[in-house]
Amino acid sequence: MSNPGNPKRFLLCGRPPAPVLLAATARILFADPIAFRAPANLKGKIGGMAGNTTRIPMYACAIADAEIEAAVDVLRSGNLAQGERVRDFEEAWSAKFGVRHAVTCSSGTAALRLALQAVVRPGDEVLIPGLTFIATASAVVEAGAIPVACDVDPETWLIDLEDAAARLSARTRVILPVHLFGNPCDPAATAEFAKTHGLDIIWDAAQAHGAAVQGSDVAGWPLMTCYSFYATKNLYLGEGGMVCTGDDALADRLARMRNHGMDHRGLWVERGSNYRMMELQGAIGAAQLKRFDAMAARRRSNARYLQNALADIPGLHCQAITPGATHAWHQFAVRIEPRNFGTGRDGLAAALSRSGIETAVYYRTGINAQPYYDENFASGELPVTNRLSVELLSLPVHDELSQEHMAQIADAVRNTCDQTTA
Numbered sequence: 001m002s003n004p005g006n007p008k009r010f011l012l013c014g015r016p017p018a019p020v021l022l023a024a025t026a027r028i029l030f031a032d033p034i035a036f037r038a039p040a041n042l043k044g045k046i047g048g049m050a051g052n053t054t055r056i057p058m059y060a061c062a063i064a065d066a067e068i069e070a071a072v073d074v075l076r077s078g079n080l081a082q083g084e085r086v087r088d089f090e091e092a093w094s095a096k097f098g099v100r101h102a103v104t105c106s107s108g109t110a111a112l113r114l115a116l117q118a119v120v121r122p123g124d125e126v127l128i129p130g131l132t133f134i135a136t137a138s139a140v141v142e143a144g145a146i147p148v149a150c151d152v153d154p155e156t157w158l159i160d161l162e163d164a165a166a167r168l169s170a171r172t173r174v175i176l177p178v179h180l181f182g183n184p185c186d187p188a189a190t191a192e193f194a195k196t197h198g199l200d201i202i203w204d205a206a207q208a209h210g211a212a213v214q215g216s217d218v219a220g221w222p223l224m225t226c227y228s229f230y231a232t233k234n235l236y237l238g239e240g241g242m243v244c245t246g247d248d249a250l251a252d253r254l255a256r257m258r259n260h261g262m263d264h265r266g267l268w269v270e271r272g273s274n275y276r277m278m279e280l281q282g283a284i285g286a287a288q289l290k291r292f293d294a295m296a297a298r299r300r301s302n303a304r305y306l307q308n309a310l311a312d313i314p315g316l317h318c319q320a321i322t323p324g325a326t327h328a329w330h331q332f333a334v335r336i337e338p339r340n341f342g343t344g345r346d347g348l349a350a351a352l353s354r355s356g357i358e359t360a361v362y363y364r365t366g367i368n369a370q371p372y373y374d375e376n377f378a379s380g381e382l383p384v385t386n387r388l389s390v391e392l393l394s395l396p397v398h399d400e401l402s403q404e405h406m407a408q409i410a411d412a413v414r415n416t417c418d419q420t421t422a
Ligand SMILES: Cc1ncc(COP(=O)(O)O)c(C=O)c1O
Pocket: 012, 013, 107, 108, 109, 110, 132, 133, 135, 136, 178, 204, 206, 207, 227, 228, 229, 230, 239, 240, 241
């Protein structure tokens, strides 16, 4: 299992050490486009895990032939900087997910930063969930605002609106809910909350590509939805991000802010920086989007298998899905109650590792307990976040895994419970 001191932590929320990234990038960029095939098994294609062929990995970065060819075309085109391919990707995304504007950028963190900068002023407060990746909070700080961490619901693990209501102040300007692990938040309840308290909503959909509620894709939810295309995400370009919005004026501003706040005359008219996406990412993105439905369907069927196979294990709980939701299954996490399961989350992780199954912990530390947050913004105890940060364990669910892998994972979890309670 990964842990904060372990280089493998990059598997979801951290970054691989530079040599690993370089090696992985070189494998992708310089593979012979004819000889390279998206492998039928997991052999040698897991970022940072090449050569470790016997384990079931948490992530697979399986760039398909069409994506490699699109990337090679870019390399041969003489234009690497943001241009036609990035525009194609944005248009394909808007059309697929039914949103008026899709503005790409360099990362999910940049997407959050741009969206926040479009609506907050220095000193404004932004409500975020305590259980999320650091970027949700760090982007708020970067935008000059104050992150206010709220507790999460004990069943859905999503921001708890009742707790959020208790943390409102005269300076609260935005609520930034996270569709954690791909489970979309309740759009109606959140919109009602935002309307009542005069807030804008920025959705963190870094883990929720293709998630929806009652058929309405999260991409089109007002006011803005932010994605990440980091190497482990459900659609992966290595790095990359996007802000979606239905608002024409906002889309213009986002596009301008990602390019130094420069207008069409080349004049610097507002605050901005270089948050542009490269053509390489745009080309891979447009190509990968064509197989996204198949990727998402495989994740869903893997998750369904685990949900059924693990349903009656004592002390093991799955994430409660928002009513009417299509979950994106970025993570399949289980909550382990040691007293009934027989061992705790870390004991299960160790047992699965011995059986050749990788796992990961998201998140070992709530935002409230992060040293920088605690020193600068401490907003009190978050008991549910604290409990989940010691009880959650993510199991492999990605789209390169088969039903046989799922059966192996489910058997190993059940055996651990049987053996530790025997
Ligand atoms: C919930 C959440 N928000 C934001 C981000 C930031 O995305 P990126 O790593 O592309 O900057 C991530 C990435 O892990 C994430 O999981």
